[in-house]
Amino acid sequence: RADNALQQAKIAGRARTFVDVHSGAQNREMVDALPAGEFVVVYQPIVDLPTGAVIGAEALLRWTHPERGSIPPVEFIPLAEESGFILDLGRWVLQVACQEARDWDFTENPRISVNVSGRQLHDPNFVPDVRRILADTGLPPTRLVLEVTESMLEADAPVALAALETLRAEGVRIAIDDFGTGYSSLSRLDRLPVDILKIDRAFVTTLTPDTGVAPVITAIVALANALGMSTVAEGIEEPFQAAALIAHGCGAGQGWLYGRPGPAAQLAELAAVPPAAVAAECPQLAPAR
Ligand code: C2E
Ligand code: MG
Ligand code: MG
Ligand code: MG
Numbered sequence: 001r002a003d004n005a006l007q008q009a010k011i012a013g014r015a016r017t018f019v020d021v022h023s024g025a026q027n028r029e030m031v032d033a034l035p036a037g038e039f040v041v042v043y044q045p046i047v048d049l050p051t052g053a054v055i056g057a058e059a060l061l062r063w064t065h066p067e068r069g070s071i072p073p074v075e076f077i078p079l080a081e082e083s084g085f086i087l088d089l090g091r092w093v094l095q096v097a098c099q100e101a102r103d104w105d106f107t108e109n110p111r112i113s114v115n116v117s118g119r120q121l122h123d124p125n126f127v128p129d130v131r132r133i134l135a136d137t138g139l140p141p142t143r144l145v146l147e148v149t150e151s152m153l154e155a156d157a158p159v160a161l162a163a164l165e166t167l168r169a170e171g172v173r174i175a176i177d178d179f180g181t182g183y184s185s186l187s188r189l190d191r192l193p194v195d196i197l198k199i200d201r202a203f204v205t206t207l208t209p210d211t212g213v214a215p216v217i218t219a220i221v222a223l224a225n226a227l228g229m230s231t232v233a234e235g236i237e238e239p240f241q242a243a244a245l246i247a248h249g250c251g252a253g254q255g256w257l258y259g260r261p262g263p264a265a266q267l268a269e270l271a272a273v274p275p276a277a278v279a280a281e282c283p284q285l286a287p288a289r
Contacts, residue, residue: 027083030063030076034092038064041096042261045270046113046232046254049246052273056111058147058254059097060261061089081119090120091129098137098144106268113145113175118152121160130167141171145196148174150182153192161193168193175232180220190227197224199250201235207244214244221249242278 033039043057063071080086094114101112120126134141146167152160153176164174175196176184180203199220206214217233224231233245236255245253259270 031085041093043264044254044261045259045267046252047258049253052275054106054267054270057267058113061093081117086117086119087123095133098133098139100264102137102139109143111143111145113147115147121152121163127163127166145173145175147177149177150184165193196230196232199233204233204235204241207241209240217248239278
């Protein structure tokens with residue numbers, strides 16, 4: 001009977017969503033999951049859009065729970081931020097990603113992008129941790145990109161800004177993730193320690209074969225150019241979206257069209273999606289070559 005009760009509890013547990021479950025117990029489970037090897041880092045290729053060549057990758061966390069299977073980051077990152085566990089988890093991701101990326105040779109100076117949470121940026125150990133990880137792994141700072149969100153760069157976050165300024169002065173690149181979904185003040189953007197604007201998937205999704213244009217994407221690319229920043233588009237699923245982004249002058253991109261997040265070994269094997277294949281989908285937008 002005890003077995004049966006356990007079985008019932010397991011089924012009930014599986015039916016509930018992860019975040020519904022009591023967060024204290026969940027946090028303990030998450031803390032134990034790190035030494036248990038249940039977290040893995042997967043890598044999504046980032047390509048140079050005009051050539052389709054892989055120029056780097058974004059590290060994305062996955063939690064493979066022994067009973068619930070794969071738990072997506074949107075479900076456990078907020079909890080890890082709330083409890084403070086994100087400090088350990090974030091440091092671990094950075095360590096793993098930098099170590100793995102050091103040996104990549106699919107292109108010259110491949111970049112590794114790592115997502116950083118606000119809690120990490122406010123931790124006094126963050127800058128020394130990044131320096132130590134770079135030194136230990138031997139990854140040149142110029143090959144590391146830290147992805148932050150607009151809300152972390154607000155004027156009332158001087159500690160976070162100072163940390164990014166310090167690392168950027170040492171060669172680390174800074175990207176604003178999901179750009180366009182927050183409330184960045186344009187008057188401050190040119191004074192922020194930022195190199196890359198990542199155009200949120202929501203804008204890429206608005207690109208259709210009929211319209212082929214998206215005013216917000218035009219504006220973000222123009223803004224980036226004016227400020228000496230580069231652009232990376234997120235969530236490119238269709239060739240016509242890639243063609244439209246190339247026509248808009250967007251430099252780089254990532255999405256299922258080019259590759260899903262997966263083991264690092266796939267990065268070297270991915271065949272470039274040639275611009276010709278992309279252009280054929282949307283000839284009216286293809287740049288003159
Ligand atoms: P993000 O940084 O904006 O990452 C991009 C998300 O879009 C990833 O979701 C990726 O799998 C997904 N994606 C990429 N291409 C496509 C596409 O073509 N179509 C669609 N529909 N989706 C696409 P994922 O891996 O579930 O991560 C979600 C978010 O969780 C990330 O958004 C990031 O904010 C956060 N996250 C992931 N790993 C970490 C981490 O190590 N640390 C922190 N602090 N946050 C992380
Ligand atoms: Mg990101
Ligand atoms: Mg993003
Ligand atoms: Mg996003």
